[in-house]
Amino acid sequence: MQGLRGAEPVILGISGSENAGGNTDLALEYAGDLVRRRGGVFRTVHLRDHRISPCSPCGDCNSRTSPCALPDDMPTIIEEMKRADGIIYAVPVHGFGLAHLMQIFIERAGVGYLRFDRPLANKVGGIIVTGRRYSDASVHNQLVDNLLLNRMILVGSGFPALLRNTSREPGLNDPEGLDALERMAHRMMDMALLLRNVQATANGPVLPLDDRNERVARVRSAS
Numbered sequence: 001m002q003g004l005r006g007a008e009p010v011i012l013g014i015s016g017s018e019n020a021g022g023n024t025d026l027a028l029e030y031a032g033d034l035v036r037r038r039g040g041v042f043r044t045v046h047l048r049d050h051r052i053s054p055c056s057p058c059g060d061c062n063s064r065t066s067p068c069a070l071p072d073d074m075p076t077i078i079e080e081m082k083r084a085d086g087i088i089y090a091v092p093v094h095g096f097g098l099a100h101l102m103q104i105f106i107e108r109a110g111v112g113y114l115r116f117d118r119p120l121a122n123k124v125g126g127i128i129v130t131g132r133r134y135s136d137a138s139v140h141n142q143l144v145d146n147l148l149l150n151r152m153i154l155v156g157s158g159f160p161a162l163l164r165n166t167s168r169e170p171g172l173n174d175p176e177g178l179d180a181l182e183r184m185a186h187r188m189m190d191m192a193l194l195l196r197n198v199q200a201t202a203n204g205p206v207l208p209l210d211d212r213n214e215r216v217a218r219v220r221s222a223s
């Protein structure tokens with residue numbers, strides 16, 4: 001893990017909600033409380049508080065050999081992600097898909113920065129989706145694909161953390177969703193601690209880091 005060995009695991013929650021104090025923030029805070037109770041450090045990035053441009057028409061992402069040059073807050077957030085042991089994406093469903101702040105972030109982060117050397121490899125990943133009930137599972141699946149693309153470790157913990165709220169008021173009104181969220185946060189902490197311990201004894205990366213970029217042909221030694 002890239003965090004400091006011996007120190008508490010750092011879990012970073014990234015919220016893609018525009019709504020301060022809304023369902024997504026509440027769910028992320030709930031996860032954060034649990035991480036802290038387990039002895040971890042929990043940090044939050046609210047995408048709404050940052051300058052993040054949508055992908056522009058420059059169109060050279062696939063051929064660029066250096067990170068995206070759009071001047072905004074993306075590099076700072078990417079650095080914060082690199083420092084974490086685990087990352088939780090938390091997002092509301094909008095129009096049957098990812099709410100736009102998270103969609104823009106995922107596009108910019110992936111194509112603009114992460115694809116070069118997959119710096120999130122071996123970090124523990126988690127997903128929280130809030131919604132009324134329509135297409136929350138598709139949004140979850142999209143984020144699963146994204147975590148796996150980035151070689152992150154998705155720890156099975158039971159049902160996905162889909163939190164439903166049909167009230168007009170923000171609230172954690174879904175006991176089954178909350179149970180799933182708790183299980184996910186616990187398992188993320190279990191895995192983050194395990195990886196730290198193994199790394200401390202192995203004195204190096206826990207898992208091989210050679211497969212970093214699917215766009216570059218990889219030659220494995222036959223031996």
Ligand SMILES: Cc1cc2nc3c(=O)[nH]c(=O)nc-3n(C[C@H](O)[C@H](O)[C@H](O)COP(=O)(O)O)c2cc1C
Binds near residue numbers: 094131170
């Ligand atoms: C523009 C908009 C579109 C939405 N589309 C959906 C949807 O397709 N499916 C769904 O289940 N909920 C949908 N919702 C409800 C939100 O996903 C849900 O209330 C969510 O928990 C809000 O999170 P927040 O309080 O963090 O903004 C939509 C809400 C808004 C504002």
